[in-house]
Amino acid sequence: MAILVIAEHDNASLKAATLNTVSAAAKLGSEVHVLVAGANCGAAAAEAAKVAGVAKVRVADAAHYETQTAENVAALVVANAAGYSHILAPSTANGKNVAPRVAALLDVAQISDIVAVESADTFVRPIYAGNAMATVKSADAVKVMTVRTTAFEAAGQGGSATVEAVAAAADLGLTSVKGRELTKSARPELGAAKIIVSGGRGLGNSENYHKLLEPLADALGAALGASRAAVDAGYVPNDYQVGQTGKIVAPQLYIAVGISGAIQHLAGMKDSKVIVAINKDPEAPIFQVADYGLVGDLFEVVPELAKAVG
Amino acid sequence: MHSVVCIKQVPDSAQIRVHPVTNTIMRQGVPAIINPYDLFALEEALRLKDRFGGTVTVITMGPPMAEVALRKCLSFGADDAILVSDRAFAGADTLATSYALAAAIGKIRENMPVDLIFTGKQTIDGDTAQVGPGIARRLDYQLLTYVSAIREIDHEKREILVERRAEGGVQVLKTKLPCLITMLEGTNEMRYGDMDDMFRAARHPLKQWDRLAAGIEDPNVVGLKGSPTVVGKVFAPKPRSQRAEIIETVDNDPKNLVVTLLAKVFTQHPKLEREIERLAK
Numbered sequence: 001m002a003i004l005v006i007a008e009h010d011n012a013s014l015k016a017a018t019l020n021t022v023s024a025a026a027k028l029g030s031e032v033h034v035l036v037a038g039a040n041c042g043a044a045a046a047e048a049a050k051v052a053g054v055a056k057v058r059v060a061d062a063a064h065y066e067t068q069t070a071e072n073v074a075a076l077v078v079a080n081a082a083g084y085s086h087i088l089a090p091s092t093a094n095g096k097n098v099a100p101r102v103a104a105l106l107d108v109a110q111i112s113d114i115v116a117v118e119s120a121d122t123f124v125r126p127i128y129a130g131n132a133m134a135t136v137k138s139a140d141a142v143k144v145m146t147v148r149t150t151a152f153e154a155a156g157q158g159g160s161a162t163v164e165a166v167a168a169a170a171d172l173g174l175t176s177v178k179g180r181e182l183t184k185s186a187r188p189e190l191g192a193a194k195i196i197v198s199g200g201r202g203l204g205n206s207e208n209y210h211k212l213l214e215p216l217a218d219a220l221g222a223a224l225g226a227s228r229a230a231v232d233a234g235y236v237p238n239d240y241q242v243g244q245t246g247k248i249v250a251p252q253l254y255i256a257v258g259i260s261g262a263i264q265h266l267a268g269m270k271d272s273k274v275i276v277a278i279n280k281d282p283e284a285p286i287f288q289v290a291d292y293g294l295v296g297d298l299f300e301v302v303p304e305l306a307k308a309v310g
Numbered sequence: 311m312h313s314v315v316c317i318k319q320v321p322d323s324a325q326i327r328v329h330p331v332t333n334t335i336m337r338q339g340v341p342a343i344i345n346p347y348d349l350f351a352l353e354e355a356l357r358l359k360d361r362f363g364g365t366v367t368v369i370t371m372g373p374p375m376a377e378v379a380l381r382k383c384l385s386f387g388a389d390d391a392i393l394v395s396d397r398a399f400a401g402a403d404t405l406a407t408s409y410a411l412a413a414a415i416g417k418i419r420e421n422m423p424v425d426l427i428f429t430g431k432q433t434i435d436g437d438t439a440q441v442g443p444g445i446a447r448r449l450d451y452q453l454l455t456y457v458s459a460i461r462e463i464d465h466e467k468r469e470i471l472v473e474r475r476a477e478g479g480v481q482v483l484k485t486k487l488p489c490l491i492t493m494l495e496g497t498n499e500m501r502y503g504d505m506d507d508m509f510r511a512a513r514h515p516l517k518q519w520d521r522l523a524a525g526i527e528d529p530n531v532v533g534l535k536g537s538p539t540v541v542g543k544v545f546a547p548k549p550r551s552q553r554a555e556i557i558e559t560v561d562n563d564p565k566n567l568v569v570t571l572l573a574k575v576f577t578q579h580p581k582l583e584r585e586i587e588r589l590a591k
Contacts, residue, residue, distance in 0.1 A: 179482035
């Protein structure tokens with residue numbers, strides 16, 4: 001039995017999350033297929049065929065997959081589920097929308113947000129908001145799961161998979177996309193950023209957050225993030241949140257400013273390559289996960305840091 | 311307009327730790343709370359009731375002690391509450407839970423049609439985000455996940471227009487009623503009841519349904535027997551490093567601290583310096 005990965009793409013190109021999901025699939029020990037559902041998505045499919053470890057790319061190219069509405073994609077996956085022992089999607093806003101529908105249609109229990117593969121039926125995933133890890137064993141004939149992308153390396157290039165067309169499933173036509181409002185930002189997207197500057201309650205208010213962190217982020221070409229406490233206090237909108245219940249990130253460099261380090265935040269950024277924490281409290285838990293700590297007044301240190309790298 | 315809100319009583323996960331020796335979850339002294347995400351779902355249902363009138367029913371599957379959580383929801387403004395509780399439900403995974411709740415909501419529907427079902431986006435104990443989608447499928451309701459706002463409801467056309475969080479922004483989606491919505495956090499602020507509400511909630515006759523009352527004939531589809539997934543071992547997440555290297559200078563002057571920090575970071579991670587130069591361009 002082969003393994004099916006639901007590709008994350010925007011028709012024109014394949015998203016990086018697909019590469020991490022392919023790596024997770026490769027650990028299951030059988031042939032990996034990638035399903036690309038879109039409209040005029042040949043370019044994304046061609047990219048998928050070049051990913052190392054992919055044996056076959058299956059493409060459903062039809063107008064009603066243009067916006068990839070979850071119910072249509074899920075129906076397509078289910079129609080093509082025969083012959084697969086596992087169906088994987090990345091734990092992205094899109095994957096988390098499609099996979100549960102696939103699981104429900106197949107009448108199986110999805111295994112969410114896996115961070116490791118122990119065997120073909122046993123997986124590791126975080127529970128209790130990241131305060132504990134659990135191994136979960138599934139007796140389902142088809143295992144539907146989402147993959148925490150930061151826990152798996154991105155698959156490399158150099159593959160030469162065959163590309164085959166699959167018939168589109170019917171357009172269910174029940175849900176339609178009426179609009180899309182993108183958050184406008186000149187900065188890199190949080191989930192994909194190489195460097196992240198993240199702020200917490202220590203900044204005191206929204207004005208300080210922007211006044212202090214924006215120059216630093218600009219100097220570093222970084223994305224901006226925030227702790228849940230800062231989001232709850234209204235410093236920045238919801239989609240800035242890094243943590244178990246926000247974005248899970250793993251940049252090259254993560255700078256935590258005025259973040260004390262609640263476990264739910266740490267769960268979202270601890271896989272970052274280098275972590276620098278700036279906090280006035282030497283006992284703050286953030287120093288337990290940081291590589292480098294600066295104990296001091298962030299209102300003095302952060303502007304100096306921005307100057308020094310600028 | 312009849313909304314059913316699914317809630318769960320959970321341990322406050324922020325206070326949960328794994329015992330370092332026995333590798334078991336230490337629940338002792340950890341308070342039981344209403345899953346925080348469910349409160350956004352309840353508030354949204356109450357707001358729809360404010361706008362359009364109607365009824366809000368809360369439902370939970372859990373042990374008898376979950377009654378406390380339901381009474382709290384009643385004090386916030388819910389009209390009715392149902393506790394689905396039976397020993398046969400013990401050990402249920404997300405699939406078995408969605409089966410039991412779907413059956414119970416099916417029973418509610420026999421008396422009053424249900425236009426909307428609300429759940430939080432996930433619970434903070436299991437973190438799976440599967441029970442909502444499972445219920446939607448079993449009742450053949452439309453499903454909208456991670457909804458951040460309800461814009462419009464067209465009662466004549468039986469349509470709903472919502473905002474949903476997607477990668478890099480929001481999507482505006484329209485679908486048909488009846489529909490199940492999983493609500494995103496931070497989307498509204500929970501109202502709180504006053505003394506009168508609490509008295510009303512305390513006096514309210516709570517419905518308690520066992521397996522048969524919930525309309526489940528086959529005991530093998532619920533609880534442990536109906537659960538294809540089982541949790542094996544639990545363990546604490548691996549600490550990342552021992553402790554940060556604290557940067558210090560003789561005078562601890564902010565400027566000197568920063569220079570020392572960057573020198574350390576760039577010496578040990580030379581690639582990072584080049585990366586920053588490239589990114590900042």
